[in-house]
Structure formats: C-alpha cells, structure tokens
Amino acid sequence: MKLAIVAxxxxxxxxxxxxxxxxxxxxxxxxxxxxxxxxxRGYRARGELVIEGQPIRRREILLSGWxxxxxxxxxxxxxxxxxVLPGDLIGHCEQEGPIATSTIIAITDVASCVAPDxxxxxxxxxxxxxxxALDEAHLLSQIARLGRMTAYECILDLxxxxxxxxxxxxLVSNGEFECPLTQDVLADATALTSVHLNRxxxxxxxxxxxxxQQGQLKVLDHTAACQALGRPPVRVxx
Amino acid sequence: MKLAIVAxxxxxxxxxxxxxxxxxxxxxxxxxxxxxxxxxRGYRARGELVIEGQPIRRREILLSGWxxxxxxxxxxxxxxxxxVLPGDLIGHCEQEGPIATSTIIAITDVASCVAPDxxxxxxxxxxxxxxxALDEAHLLSQIARLGRMTAYECILDLxxxxxxxxxxxxLVSNGEFECPLTQDVLADATALTSVHLNRxxxxxxxxxxxxxQQGQLKVLDHTAACQALGRPPVRVxx
DNA sequence: CGATGCTTTGAACTTGCTCAACCCTTGTGG
DNA sequence: CCACAAGGGTTGAGCAAGTTCAAAGCATCG
Numbered sequence: 001m002k003l004a005i006v007a008x009x010x011x012x013x014x015x016x017x018x019x020x021x022x023x024x025x026x027x028x029x030x031x032x033x034x035x036x037x038x039x040x041r042g043y044r045a046r047g048e049l050v051i052e053g054q055p056i057r058r059r060e061i062l063l064s065g066w067x068x069x070x071x072x073x074x075x076x077x078x079x080x081x082x083x084v085l086p087g088d089l090i091g092h093c094e095q096e097g098p099i100a101t102s103t104i105i106a107i108t109d110v111a112s113c114v115a116p117d118x119x120x121x122x123x124x125x126x127x128x129x130x131x132x133a134l135d136e137a138h139l140l141s142q143i144a145r146l147g148r149m150t151a152y153e154c155i156l157d158l159x160x161x162x163x164x165x166x167x168x169x170x171l172v173s174n175g176e177f178e179c180p181l182t183q184d185v186l187a188d189a190t191a192l193t194s195v196h197l198n199r200x201x202x203x204x205x206x207x208x209x210x211x212x213q214q215g216q217l218k219v220l221d222h223t224a225a226c227q228a229l230g231r232p233p234v235r236v237x238x
Numbered sequence: 239m240k241l242a243i244v245a246x247x248x249x250x251x252x253x254x255x256x257x258x259x260x261x262x263x264x265x266x267x268x269x270x271x272x273x274x275x276x277x278x279r280g281y282r283a284r285g286e287l288v289i290e291g292q293p294i295r296r297r298e299i300l301l302s303g304w305x306x307x308x309x310x311x312x313x314x315x316x317x318x319x320x321x322v323l324p325g326d327l328i329g330h331c332e333q334e335g336p337i338a339t340s341t342i343i344a345i346t347d348v349a350s351c352v353a354p355d356x357x358x359x360x361x362x363x364x365x366x367x368x369x370x371a372l373d374e375a376h377l378l379s380q381i382a383r384l385g386r387m388t389a390y391e392c393i394l395d396l397x398x399x400x401x402x403x404x405x406x407x408x409l410v411s412n413g414e415f416e417c418p419l420t421q422d423v424l425a426d427a428t429a430l431t432s433v434h435l436n437r438x439x440x441x442x443x444x445x446x447x448x449x450x451q452q453g454q455l456k457v458l459d460h461t462a463a464c465q466a467l468g469r470p471p472v473r474v475x476x
Numbered sequence: 477c478g479a480t481g482c483t484t485t486g487a488a489c490t491t492g493c494t495c496a497a498c499c500c501t502t503g504t505g506g
Numbered sequence: 507c508c509a510c511a512a513g514g515g516t517t518g519a520g521c522a523a524g525t526t527c528a529a530a531g532c533a534t535c536g
Binding site for chain 1: 307309311312313315316317319320331333336339340364367368370371374375377378380381382384385386429468469
C-alpha cells in the first residue's frame with residue numbers, strides 16, 4: 001500500500017522530534033527509532049488500527065496521519081475519546097495479555113511502525129512513560145472539556161491542544177499545522193452536532209481567533225484564545 | 239486523626255480483595271499489602287490527597303472512603319474526572335519526577351496507605367498494571383458518558399460503574415453498597431446541575447431501577463438498567 | 477456532467493439550565 | 507427542650523444552549 005502523506009525518508013521525523021523531546025533520547029536511541037520507522041506499516045483512512053476488546057498484538061508508534069480512539073454506542077452514537085497524532089504510542093500498556101479498551105480508527109491514511117523495545121534504552125523508557133502520562137492528561141482534559149465547557153470553549157480548547165501537540169512533534173510552521181478533519185469528525189470529538197459545530201467555528205473565525213481552511217489550522221490570536229478560556233495567556237508546552 | 243469508617247483490623251480488606259483479584263496475588267503478597275495497611279494515613283473529607291501540578295511524593299492505595307480526581311476552572315466551574323474507591327491506586331505512574339495531572343480530593347473521610355514496592359512480587363506488578371488499565375478504562379467511559387449520553391443514561395451508567403467497582407472490591411452486600419455522595423457531587427461527576435440531577439434520579443427511582451437513600455445505593459433492576467443503556471443484559475465483571 | 481461528500485443556512489423544538497423558593501433533617505446553643 | 511441555623515433535597519417557571527430536520531450551496535472527482 002502506498003503512502004503519499006510524507007516522503008519515506010522523512011517519515012520518522014515527527015515521532016523522533018516528539019519522543020526525543022519528552023524522553024531526552026540520545027543518538028543511539030534516535031537511531032533505533034529511525035530504524036523502526038524504516039519499516040513502516042500503512043493503514044487506509046477509516047481502517048481500524050486497534051479493535052476494542054481484542055488482544056493487543058504489538059506496540060506501535062504513529063508516524064504520520066491522524067487517528068483517533070473512538071467509542072460507538074449500540075444505537076450508532078459515536079464519541080471520539082482522543083486523537084492519536086504522529087509520535088504517539090499505540091497499544092502500549094504494561095499488563096500481560098492486554099485487551100484494547102478502545103477502538104482506534106485511522107482518520108486519514110496513516111503510517112506507523114513497531115515501537116523499538118526499550119530494553120537497554122533509558123531514554124526510550126522515559127519517552128514511553130511520559131507519552132503514556134501525556135495521553136492520560138489528554139483524556140482528563142477531554143473530560144473537563146465535554147463536562148463543563150460551552151461549545152465555543154470546547155472547540156477552541158481542543159484546537160489549542162492540537163496546536164500544542166503538533167508543536168511538540170515539530171509539525172507547526174508559521175503557527176499553522178495540518179488539520180485534515182471534517183467538521184463531522186470534530187463534532188464527534190467535541191460531542192456536538194456538526195450543525196452546531198459549524199456555527200461555532202464560524203464565530204471563532206469571525207472573532208479572529210482561528211483560521212481553518214484547506215486542511216490547515218492556524219491559531220491567529222493566542223492571547224485572545226487563552227483569555228476566552230480564562231487561563232493564563234501563555235501556556236507552557238511541557 | 240481518628241478513622242471511624244472501618245475498624246482498623248478490616249481496613250485492608252477491600253484493597254486486598256480488589257488487588258488480589260486483578261493481580262492474582264499469592265499469600266506473601268497479600269501479607270505485604272496487609273502490613274502496609276497496618277500503617278494507615280487519614281484524610282478528612284474535603285482534604286486534598288494530591289494537588290495538580292505538584293510533584294508526586296509517594297504511591298498510595300486507598301483503603302476506605304471515597305475520593306475523586308477533580309478539575310476546577312478559573313471561574314469556579316468544577317468537573318469530577320473520576321472516582322477513587324477502596325483498592326484504587328493513587329499517584330502511580332512510571333515517569334521519573336512525575337507531576338500530578340489532577341487534584342484528588344477526599345469526598346468522605348478517607349484512609350490510605352503506602353503502596354508496597356512491587357519489586358520481587360510479580361502479583362503486585364500485575365495488580366498495579368491492571369489497576370492503571372482499569373483507571374484508564376474508567377476515564378474512557380467517563381468521556382463517552384459525558385459526550386453522548388442523555389442525563390438519564392449518564393447517571394444510570396455511572397451508577398452501574400460504581401456498582402461494578404464496589405463488587406470487585408467486595409463491598410457489595412445484598413446488591414447494595416455505600417454511596418455517601420451528595421447530589422451536588424454526583425452532579426459534578428455527571429456534568430449536570432444538581433437540580434436536573436435530582437429530577438432524573440427521581441425518574442430512575444420511579445422507574446424502579448435504583449434505590450438510593452441513607453447513603454446506600456442499590457441497583458434494583460439490572461436487566462432493565464442495561465436495556466435502558468442499550469447494552470447486553472449481563473455485563474462481565476473483569 | 478452527474479455523483480458524492482462536505483459545508484452552510486433556516487426554523488422549530490427539546491434538553492437541561494437558572495433563579496428562587498420551600499422543605500426536611502440534623503446539630504447546636506440558649 | 508425549644509429555636510434556629512446549616513446543609514442537603516425538592517419543586518416550579520421561564521430561559522438558553524444546542525439539537526433536529528430539511529434543504530441548498532459548493533467543491534472534487536471520475
């Protein structure tokens with residue numbers, strides 16, 4: 001299967017950037033990562049990387065594209081639990097005989113690789129542990145968002161999270177990053193209807209906070225965005 | 239500080255029940271747990287067990303009482319992220335220099351103890367790993383609840399989760415368990431106002447699904463409850 | 477050039493919120 | 507022993523945020 005998203009040679013870069021920052025990887029560890037990324041594995045958009053309830057076969061690292069953990073109700077309602085972005089881990093958990101607690105679907109075409117074993121690599125141990133911790137933090141934020149934020153705040157807060165996570169993976173240039181989501185998907189993530197999401201995004205645009213067109217998302221006014229969320233103007237990134 | 243909730247001798251029982259089930263502990267490991275529980279540490283209701291942003295000092299196990307991870311917004315809005323029940327771990331994470339991602343407050347008076355070091359105890363390794371995995375599963379459920387369930391479903395689903403978790407800790411007798419929450423707290427957990435929560439709880443009672451009085455909660459009609467949530471009638475507990 | 481998938485708009489509707497009062501139980505001090 | 511304060515729980519009426527349904531606009535792609 002061909003992967004047109006990122007040229008093969010650069011496929012590892014986002015994951016290397018993210019994991020070496022959060023794990024303070026040394027040259028050897030980065031090399032191990034690159035070697036793993038040299039054997040990428042592709043999934044088509046809408047494909048399932050992990051299926052809820054099934055045993056987890058191997059630990060992977062997302063290299064390119066967007067994926068998401070989702071839960072679908074018996075009657076068809078759908079909720080996105082969290083996004084999985086380049087450099088994020090998939091299926092990392094410490095139990096023996098682990099069972100997936102959620103389905104992970106590819107939102108776009110996606111590439112991943114097997115996560116190099118951390119044995120003998122203290123940096124990888126740190127990186128994996130920190131990545132799990134960040135994952136958990138994202139879940140907590142998602143709960144707070146869905147629980148107590150208005151639609152407007154919820155969308156903005158999620159956009160800021162996505163911005164910061166792309167920043168960490170070195171995927172922001174000029175304040176802008178690729179956000180190939182449809183409004184339907186973003187609605188599933190924010191627990192809104194796509195109709196209402198659309199209206200609120202229009203308000204965000206009208207207020208000059210964000211630009212989102214042709215799959216590129218740019219936070220135009222960080223200060224105003226943080227203010228709208230009632231938080232300290234500049235948020236520390238890790 | 240005196241702890242009137244559970245007699246000291248029995249203080250370890252819920253934690254032992256839960257952790258030995260999920261970790262298949264051997265006699266020696268159970269003994270290590272009991273020894274740790276013999277030096278309990280108490281917190282008053284409303285006290286903070288962990289504070290968001292501060293370094294995590296030590297890993298603990300909750301022995302008795304209810305606690306909860308919470309997030310408070312700058313303007314005072316509050317969201318309960320998850321409940322912490324007897325046998326649950328507190329501050330377990332694998333990074334070095336870990337920072338707490340959420341504040342944990344005591345809902346009732348609470349007792350905890352230091353978590354015995356798992357070195358040399360494979361059962362404890364399993365138990366801690368599984369406990370972390372369950373924790374994550376609870377966060378995912380919470381997201382799905384807040385995101386896509388109606389108030390009625392949300393409350394019922396949370397009550398079933400609490401029931402199952404108490405079951406696991408051997409804290410259910412006669413289908414009934416202690417639930418010393420105020421409606422205000424339950425409203426913060428389900429992201430509702432206490433007014434609306436109250437009305438929906440009344441409907442649950444009227445429909446014969448639950449009884450909740452004098453701090454005791456009983457799920458009266460499991461089949462109907464599962465049906466109302468559109469899921470298979472009997473849910474597997476682990 | 478039609479089909480398909482995404483975005484945008486309008487109008488009626490519903491769920492859950494707000495505000496305000498009242499009730500009940502429990503504990504405390506005169 | 508009563509009064510009263512305090513903290514939950516309950517009720518009502520009006521309101522607002524977000525949903526539903528339906529249709530139209532607008533790209534892109536074979």
